[in-house]
Amino acid sequence: MADIKKAPTSGKEPNPQERLDVPRANIGLEFVKKNTMLVALVAAMVLFQVLITINTGSGSFFSPANVTNLIAQNGYVVILASGMLLCILTGGNIDLSVGCGLAFIGAVAGELMVNRHMNIYLTIVICLLIGTALGAWQAFWIAYVRIPPFIVTLAGMLSFRGMAGILLGGLVISPFPQVYKRYFNSFLPGSATPADLLVPLTLVIGAIICAVFVIAQIYSRVSKIRKKYNVESPVVMIVRIVVICAVIMYVFWLFGHSKGMPVILITLAVVVAVYHYYTSKTVPGRHLYAMGGNEKAAIFSGIDTNKVLFFAYTNMGFLVAVASLVCVARFDSATPSAGNMYELDAIGACFIGGASAYGGVGTVSGAVIGAVFMGVLNNGMSILGVDANWQRTIKGFVLLAAVIMDVVSKKRRTVS
Amino acid sequence: MKDYLLKMQNITKLFSGVRALNNVSFDVEEGEIHAIVGENGAGKSTLMNILSGVYGYGSYEGNIIYGGEECRFGGIRDSEEKGIVIIHQELALVPHMSIAENMFLGNERGKQMNIDWGETYQKAEEHMGIVGLKESPRMLIKDISVGKQQLVEIAKALAKSVRLLILDEPTASLNEDDSQKLLALLLQFKNEGITSILISHKLSEVSQVADRITILRDGATIETLTKGTDDIGEGRIIKGMVGREIQDRFPKRESSIGDVSLEVKNWTVYHPLYERKVCDNISIKVHRGEVVGISGLMGAGRSELAMSVFGKIYGRGISGSVYLDGKEVKLNTVQDAINNKLAYVTEDRKTNGLILSNPIRVNVTLANLGRISNHGTIDSNKERADAEEYKDMLNVKCNSIEQLASSLSGGNQQKVLLSKWMYAQPEFLILDEPTRGIDVGAKYEIYTFINQLVAQNKSVLMISSEMPEILGMCDRIYVMNEGRIVAEYSRDEASQEKIMSSILSASAS
Numbered sequence: 016m017a018d019i020k021k022a023p024t025s026g027k028e029p030n031p032q033e034r035l036d037v038p039r040a041n042i043g044l045e046f047v048k049k050n051t052m053l054v055a056l057v058a059a060m061v062l063f064q065v066l067i068t069i070n071t072g073s074g075s076f077f078s079p080a081n082v083t084n085l086i087a088q089n090g091y092v093v094i095l096a097s098g099m100l101l102c103i104l105t106g107g108n109i110d111l112s113v114g115c116g117l118a119f120i121g122a123v124a125g126e127l128m129v130n131r132h133m134n135i136y137l138t139i140v141i142c143l144l145i146g147t148a149l150g151a152w153q154a155f156w157i158a159y160v161r162i163p164p165f166i167v168t169l170a171g172m173l174s175f176r177g178m179a180g181i182l183l184g185g186l187v188i189s190p191f192p193q194v195y196k197r198y199f200n201s202f203l204p205g206s207a208t209p210a211d212l213l214v215p216l217t218l219v220i221g222a223i224i225c226a227v228f229v230i231a232q233i234y235s236r237v238s239k240i241r242k243k244y245n246v247e248s249p250v251v252m253i254v255r256i257v258v259i260c261a262v263i264m265y266v267f268w269l270f271g272h273s274k275g276m277p278v279i280l281i282t283l284a285v286v287v288a289v290y291h292y293y294t295s296k297t298v299p300g301r302h303l304y305a306m307g308g309n310e311k312a313a314i315f316s317g318i319d320t321n322k323v324l325f326f327a328y329t330n331m332g333f334l335v336a337v338a339s340l341v342c343v344a345r346f347d348s349a350t351p352s353a354g355n356m357y358e359l360d361a362i363g364a365c366f367i368g369g370a371s372a373y374g375g376v377g378t379v380s381g382a383v384i385g386a387v388f389m390g391v392l393n394n395g396m397s398i399l400g401v402d403a404n405w406q407r408t409i410k411g412f413v414l415l416a417a418v419i420m421d422v423v424s425k426k427r428r429t430v431s
Numbered sequence: 432m433k434d435y436l437l438k439m440q441n442i443t444k445l446f447s448g449v450r451a452l453n454n455v456s457f458d459v460e461e462g463e464i465h466a467i468v469g470e471n472g473a474g475k476s477t478l479m480n481i482l483s484g485v486y487g488y489g490s491y492e493g494n495i496i497y498g499g500e501e502c503r504f505g506g507i508r509d510s511e512e513k514g515i516v517i518i519h520q521e522l523a524l525v526p527h528m529s530i531a532e533n534m535f536l537g538n539e540r541g542k543q544m545n546i547d548w549g550e551t552y553q554k555a556e557e558h559m560g561i562v563g564l565k566e567s568p569r570m571l572i573k574d575i576s577v578g579k580q581q582l583v584e585i586a587k588a589l590a591k592s593v594r595l596l597i598l599d600e601p602t603a604s605l606n607e608d609d610s611q612k613l614l615a616l617l618l619q620f621k622n623e624g625i626t627s628i629l630i631s632h633k634l635s636e637v638s639q640v641a642d643r644i645t646i647l648r649d650g651a652t653i654e655t656l657t658k659g660t661d662d663i664g665e666g667r668i669i670k671g672m673v674g675r676e677i678q679d680r681f682p683k684r685e686s687s688i689g690d691v692s693l694e695v696k697n698w699t700v701y702h703p704l705y706e707r708k709v710c711d712n713i714s715i716k717v718h719r720g721e722v723v724g725i726s727g728l729m730g731a732g733r734s735e736l737a738m739s740v741f742g743k744i745y746g747r748g749i750s751g752s753v754y755l756d757g758k759e760v761k762l763n764t765v766q767d768a769i770n771n772k773l774a775y776v777t778e779d780r781k782t783n784g785l786i787l788s789n790p791i792r793v794n795v796t797l798a799n800l801g802r803i804s805n806h807g808t809i810d811s812n813k814e815r816a817d818a819e820e821y822k823d824m825l826n827v828k829c830n831s832i833e834q835l836a837s838s839l840s841g842g843n844q845q846k847v848l849l850s851k852w853m854y855a856q857p858e859f860l861i862l863d864e865p866t867r868g869i870d871v872g873a874k875y876e877i878y879t880f881i882n883q884l885v886a887q888n889k890s891v892l893m894i895s896s897e898m899p900e901i902l903g904m905c906d907r908i909y910v911m912n913e914g915r916i917v918a919e920y921s922r923d924e925a926s927q928e929k930i931m932s933s934i935l936s937a938s939a940s
Contacts, residue, residue, distance in 0.1 A: 244812040298800045298807045305797055308786030314744060315777050315784070316798040316851070317765035375788045 051420070052368060052381065056388045063395035070399055079273035081394065082266065087200075087345060089390030090279045091117075091338040095361035096368070096382040097290040098334035101327040103365050104294070104303040106310065106374035108164040108324075110331050112153065112171030113338075113361055117354035118179040120146050120339035125188030125349030128195060135195045143336045149175070150332015151325075158325035172358075180351040189348035199282070199344035202275035214271035221267030221276075225260040232256055279341065286337065291379040303327065307374025363410070364389055367417040385417075435496075436461045436595060436626050437482075442493035444477055444486065451477045452491070455652050457645045459595070459628060464621055466629045466637040469647035470672055470870035475630050478647070479597055483517040484510040497595075514594030518584045520603055520868070524572045531555035531568035534587045558586040562616060576730060578609030585616065596620065597628045602636060603868050606729035606896050607931065614640050632868065634665040635899070646671035669871060681903035682875065684882040688906065689719030691757070692890045693773075693859045698751035700732075700739040709735045709746060711914040717859070717890040722881060724905035725894045726930050732914040733894045734778055737861045741775040742768040755859060769798060774857035776848055778864035778894070780841075784848040787837035791829060792818035794836050794847050799855040821850040826876060842873025849880065860884065863894045878904060898927050910934060 047054055064076040075081070095113055102108050124142050127133040133141075153171050156162045204216045232252065239246050270276045294300040305313040306320045313320055338357075343349050368385030370377025392413060396406045437459040444452040452474045459465045467475050480486050482495065484504030495502045497513060504510045507517075524533045534555050541547030555568035562582045566575060572583065581601060588596055598617075602610035610633070617627055617640055631637050637644060644663055646653040653671050656663050669680070693716065700710040709732045717723045725733045738745035740753055742765035752759055755771055762768045768775070777783035785794050795818045796803055803814045818832045825846040829839060836847055845865065852860065862881070866874040881904065884891055895901050901908055908925050910918040910933045918933035 239812055242812060244816060296809050296811065298804050298809060301793070301797070301800055301809065304789060304793065305786055308788045309782070311783045312777075312786050313797075315741075315765065315775065317742070317769045318797075319764070319766075371788070373788075375786065 052384050052388065052417070056384055056391065059388065059391050059395070063391065063398070067395070067398055074398060076395060076398065077269065079269040079271075081398070082269045083273040083277055085387075085390055085394050086277050086280060086283075088394065089386055090283055090345075091342050091357065092360045092364055092386040092390060093283050093383055094286050094334055094338040094341065095357060096364035096386045097286055097379055098331040099358075099361040100290070100365050100368075100370060100377055100379055100382045101294070101303055102164070102331055103362075103370045103372075104307045104374055104377055105324050105327050106307045107372045108157070108327075108374070109168070109358070109362050110153075110164065110171075110328065111168040111358050112149075112175055113331070113335055114354035114357035114359075115172045115175035115179065116146065116149055116332065116335040117339040117342060117357055118349075118351060119149075119175045119182070120336050121343045121349040121353050122179045122182040122188070122351070124340060124343050125191070126182060129188050129191060129349075135192060139340060142340060143333060146336025146339070147329060147333045150329040150335070153332070154325045154328030157328050158321045158323075164328070176351075179353070183349065183351050185351060187348050187350045191343060191347055196344045196347065197278075199279050199341050201278050202270075202273075203278055204275055206274075208275070213275060214268070217267050217271035217275050218264065221264050221270075224267075225263050228259065228263075229256055279345075282337070282341065286334070287379060287383055294379055299323070299326065304375055307371075307376070309375070360386070360389060363414045367414060372418065388413075434461045435459065436498060438494075438496040439478070439482065440494045440496065442478065442481060442491055442495075444474075444481060444491040451650055452481075453650045455493075455647070455650070457652055457655060459626060460643075462621060462624050462626055463642040464617055464627045464629060464640050466631065466641035466644045467647060468631065468634065468637055468644060468668055468672060470872060473647040473672075474650040475647055476599065477650075479517060479599060479628070479630065482510070483507055483515055483597065511591055514592060515597065516588040516591055516593045516595070517597040518581075518588060518599065518601060520600040522577075522580050522584055524580055524583060526573035527571060529569045529571055530559065530564075530566060530575070530583050533572055533583060534558065534568075534590050536587075538591055554590065555586070558589045559583075561589060562586045563612065576609075578605045578612075578729065581605060581609070581613065582616075585613075593625060595626045595628065597630070599630045600632065600868065601629070602631065602633055606727075606731075607898060608728050608934075610636065632870065633897070634668050637668065638663045638665060644668060648672060672871065680871070680875065680899070682879045682882055684885065686720065686885070686906050688721045689888060691716045692719045692755065693717040693892065694754040695736075695740055696752045696754070698736065698740070698753075699749070700735060700746035701748040703745070703747050709914050710739065713751070713911075713914075713916055715892075715909055715916065717892050719888050719890055720885045721906045722885055722891045722893055722904055724901040724908040725892065725911050726896075726898065726901045726908055726934075727911035728934060729896065731911045731934075733911050734863055736911070737775055737863055737892075737894060740768075741765060741773060741861065769855055769857075772856065772858040773861070774798075774852040774855050774859070775861045776852045776863060776865060778867065780844050780848045785836045785844055785851075788835065790833045790835055791822060791827065791839075791847055792832040795821050795832075795850045795854055798851055802854070802856075817854070821854055822847075824853070825850045825880065840869075840873075842869035842876075845869055845873065845877065849877065857889070859890045859892075861892045861894070864896065865893065866895075866897070866900060874900075898930065901925075901930075902927065 060076060067074045067076050099110060099113070102110050120142050123145055124138055127138045127141065128135055149171070153167050156167045157164045203220060204213070208216060236246055236252065267276065294303065302313065302318045302323045305316065305318055306323045310320055339354070342353060346353070364385035365377060365382045366372065366385070367388055368377065368381030368383070370381065389410065392410055393406065396409065401409075435458045439458070440456050442452050442455045443450065455474065455478060457467075467478070469475050477486070481491050484506050487505045488503035495504070497515070502510075502513065525536065528536070531552050535551050539546050540550040540554060552568045559566070559568060562585050564579060564582050564586065566579065572580060575583075585596075601613055605613065614636055617629065620627060629637065629641060641663070642658050644656045646656070646668065648671070656667070656671070661667070695716070696714050698710055698713040699708060701707065702709050713736060715723070725736075727733050735745050739749050740762065742762050743749055744765060753762060754760070755773070760767075760771050762771060762773070781787065786797070792815060796814055800809065803810050803817060815832065822829065822832055827839070827843050827846045827850065829843065836844060839847065849865070865881070866877055869877075881891055881893070893901070893905060902925055906922050908920045908922075908930065909916050910920070910930050912934050918930070920929060
C-alpha cells in the first residue's frame with residue numbers, strides 16, 4: 016500500500032488508506048448498493064416462498080424439484096443474455112433476430128438429426144457453424160456498412176422465422192435421439208445411481224466445486240501478495256467464501272433430493288465463465304466497453320470499432336445456435352414457432368442486470384442475475400397460479416422499474 | 432450615481448453539506464458589462480444557476496433584487512420572463528433544425544397549435560442581422576461553424592427581449608477572430624442598454640470589455656474591481672483569483688534542441704465529403720526536445736492535419752510523407768501510429784478523448800492495453816498499479832482510480848487524458864488544445880508537465896487557439912490558415928500582432 020502511494024497530495028482528498036478502514040456497517044451498505052439486483056433477487060425468492068406457503072400450504076419455492084426446474088427452464092435465457100450483453104455494450108445495440116434464428120437452427124438440427132439421421136456431433140458442429148454464419152451475415156451489414164442494428168436484425172427476425180417455416184414445412188420434428196438429449200437433459204450422477212447414494216454423491220460434486228473456488232481465491236490472493244499489490248481484508252474474503260460455498264452446497268443438496276445435478280448446468284457454467292472472462296479480463300473485451308462508452312475516443316485510441324461490432328454480432332449468432340441446441344433437447348422437438356419472444360427475455364435480462372441502454376456499462380454476472388430474476392418471476396407466479404396476461408404485465412413493470420432505478424441512481428450520483 | 436439592475440445579497444448554497452457559495456454578494460449596474468472570474472470550482476456557475484432559477488428559491492439562502500424588486504425564481508421560465516437569459520458554455524442548439532427554428536424553440540411565433548412560419552423566419556432574419564449573421568435562417572445548425580452557432584444563441588436571447596444577458600465562457604470554443612467579433616457585439620449591446628454578465632477564463636478579454644470585475648474564490652466574493660479606478664490588468668486579476676501573484680504563467684524551461692524527429696512533408700488532405708483541400712502541401716518539422724506550436728483560426732485545418740497524420744483517421748486522398756527520426760513511416764491506422772510512438776492528445780476531452788462512463792483506470796490504460804496484457808488477457812493487478820502510478824505522476828486529484836472520469840473536473844479530466852497518452856510511451860506528441868476550459872492552476876501543472884516531456888528529449892507539437900499559451904510555451908511557431916502554413920516564427924520573433932497579421936494578410940490574398 017504505502018509504497019505504491021507516493022506523494023501525499025492536497026489535503027482535501029481522502030486518503031485511499033482511510034477508505035479501506037470504513038466501519039463494518041458501511042461495508043454492508045456498500046455491498047447492497049453495488050449488488051442491488053442480487054439483493055432484489057434474493058428478496059423476490061423469499062417473497063415467493065412466503066406467498067407460496069401461505070397460498071398452497073404445502074408447496075415450496077425452494078423445493079428440490081422446483082429449483083431443478085428453474086434451471087432447466089431458464090438455461091437458454093442465460094446463454095442468449097451473455098451474447099446480447101456484448102451487443103448492448105457496443106452502444107446499446109440490440110439483436111431482435113435471436114428468437115427467430117433459434118427457431119431456424121432448431122429446424123436445421125431436427126432436419127439433419129431426426130429426418131436424415133446424421134451423426135449428432137456433426138449436426139452440432141454444423142448448427143454452430145450455421146449460427147455463426149447467420150450472425151456474421153448480419154454483423155457485416157451492421158459493422159462495415161453501418162446499417163442500424165435495429166433494422167438489420169428486424170429483417171433477420173422476419174426472414175429467419177420464414178426460413179424455419181420453409182424448412183419445417185409447417186410441421187413439428189420430434190422426437191430427438193436419446194443420445195443427443197442426454198447431453199442437455201440428464202442429471203449427474205447418472206440415473207443408474209442407487210437412490211440412497213444420490214444425495215451424498217451430488218454433495219460430493221458440490222464439494223469439489225467449492226474446493227476449486229476456494230483454491231482459486233487463495234491462489235489469487237497469494238499471487239497478489241507476492242507481487243505486493245493491495246489485498247482486501249481477510250475477513251471480507253472469508254465471509255465471501257463461506258457464503259458462496261454455503262449457497263453452492265445448499266443448491267446441490269436440493270439437487271440431490273431431486274434427480275441430481277442437471278447437466279445443462281455445465282454448459283451454462285462454461286458459457287458464463289467464458290464470457291465473464293472475455294468481458295472482464297481480455298483486451299478485446301475491454302474494447303467493447305470502450306466502444307460503447309465513447310466510440311470516437313476508442314477510435315483515437317487505436318481500436319478498430321468495426322471489428323469490435325462485427326465480433327459482437329457474429330458471436331451472438333454462435334450463441335443463438337448454442338441456445339437452440341439446448342432448446343430442441345429440452346422441448347424434444349423443432350417447431351416453426353420456437354423461440355418466440357426469446358430476444359426480449361435476453362434483452363430484458365441484460366437491462367435488469369444493470370447494463371446501460373446507451374452502451375459501455377454492464378457485466379455478464381449482472382445479465383445472469385437478470386436472467387435468473389426473470390426466471391424466478393415466471394416460475395414463482397406460475398406456481399401461484401397468476402394468469403399469463405398478468406404475468407406479462409408484471410414483468411413489463413419490473414423491467415421498466417429496473418431501468419428507472421438505474422437511471423435515477425446515476426442521476427443522484429452526478430449531482431452530489 | 433447609476434441604478435442597480437441586479438443585487439445578489441448574501442447568497443449561500445449548500446450541496447449535501449458542502450458550501451458551494453458562502454455569503455456571496457455582488458451587484459450589477461444598469462447597462463454595464465460585469466465580468467465574473469474565478470478558478471474552476473470557485474462557484475461562478477452555481478451563482479449563475481441561482482440567478483437564472485435553475486436552483487429555485489428555497490434551495491439557497493440570500494436575496495436576489497432585480498429591477499428594484501425581490502425575485503423568487505422557481506425555474507428558468509420565471510427568470511426568462513423578467514428578461515434574464517443565460518447562454519451556457521455548452522450550446523443548447525438542435526443540430527438538425529434550422530437557425531430560425533432553434534431561435535424560437537420554446538418561444539414559437541404564432542399560436543400554440545398553428546406556428547406562424549412567415550413571422551418566424553422574418554423575425555429570425557432581423558435578429559440575425561443585429562448579431563451580424565448573414566446566413567439564411569433556413570440553414571441547419573449543423574452546417575454552420577461553432578462561432579456562428581454562438582451568435583445564434585445570442586440572437587435567440589435577443590428574441591426573448593433580453594434585459595440581462597449572462598454568457599458563460601462564450602469564447603471557450605471560438606478562435607481569436609470570432610472571439611473579437613463577439614466581444615465587439617457585447618460592447619454594441621451595452622450601447623443599446625442591454626446589461627451583460629460575462630464569465631470567462633480568458634482574462635485578456637475580461638480586461639478588454641468589462642466595466643467591473645467581481646472575483647470569486649472558493650465560493651466567496653473576494654473583491655470587485657472597477658475599470659478606471661482599479662488596475663484591471665491580467666496580473667492583478669490572477670492575483671485576486673489565486674490569492675497570490677503568479678509571476679509567470681508559464682514555467683521556465685531550458686531548451687536543448689536536438690535533431691529533427693518528426694517531419695511531415697508535402698502533406699495534402701482532402702475533405703471527406705467535399706472536393707476541397709483541408710491541408711494543402713504542408714511541410715513541418717519538430718526537433719527532439721522542442722515544443723512547436725501551430726497557431727491559427729478555428730477551421731484552419733490544424734486538428735485535421737494532426738488527425739490525418741495520426742493514422743489517417745480524417746480525410747481522403749491523403750498524400751505526402753511522414754518521417755520519424757529520419758525514417759519514413761507509413762501510418763495507415765491509429766495502431767500504426769501508436770506503435771511508432773506517436774501520440775495524439777485529442778482536443779475536446781469529452782467527445783474524442785475520454786470514456787466518461789468508465790473509471791480513471793480504464794481510461795489510462797486504453798491506448799496501450801498490450802502493456803498490461805499477455806496473449807490478450809489483462810493482468811488486472813498490474814493495471815491497477817500502473818494506473819495508480821500514472822495518476823500520481825500527473826497529480827490527478829481523485830478519491831481513487833476507480834472513480835468515473837465523468838465525475839472529475841475539467842482540469843483533472845485533461846490530466847487523465849494526458850496520462851492515457853503517456854501510458855502509450857510516446858516519443859512524439861501532438862497536443863491539441865491541451866488546456867482548453869481548465870483553470871489557471873491546472874494549466875500551470877500541464878505546462879510544467881510539457882516541459883518535463885521535452886526535458887526527456889521528446890518532441891511536442893502543440894495546437895492551440897490561445898495566443899498567450901503559444902507564445903509562452905513554444906520554441907517555434909507555425910501559423911496555419913485555410914489549410915496552408917503561412918508563416919513560421921522563432922520564439923524571439925513571435926508576437927501576438929505578428930501572428931494575427933500573418934493570418935489576416937493570408938486570408939486577404
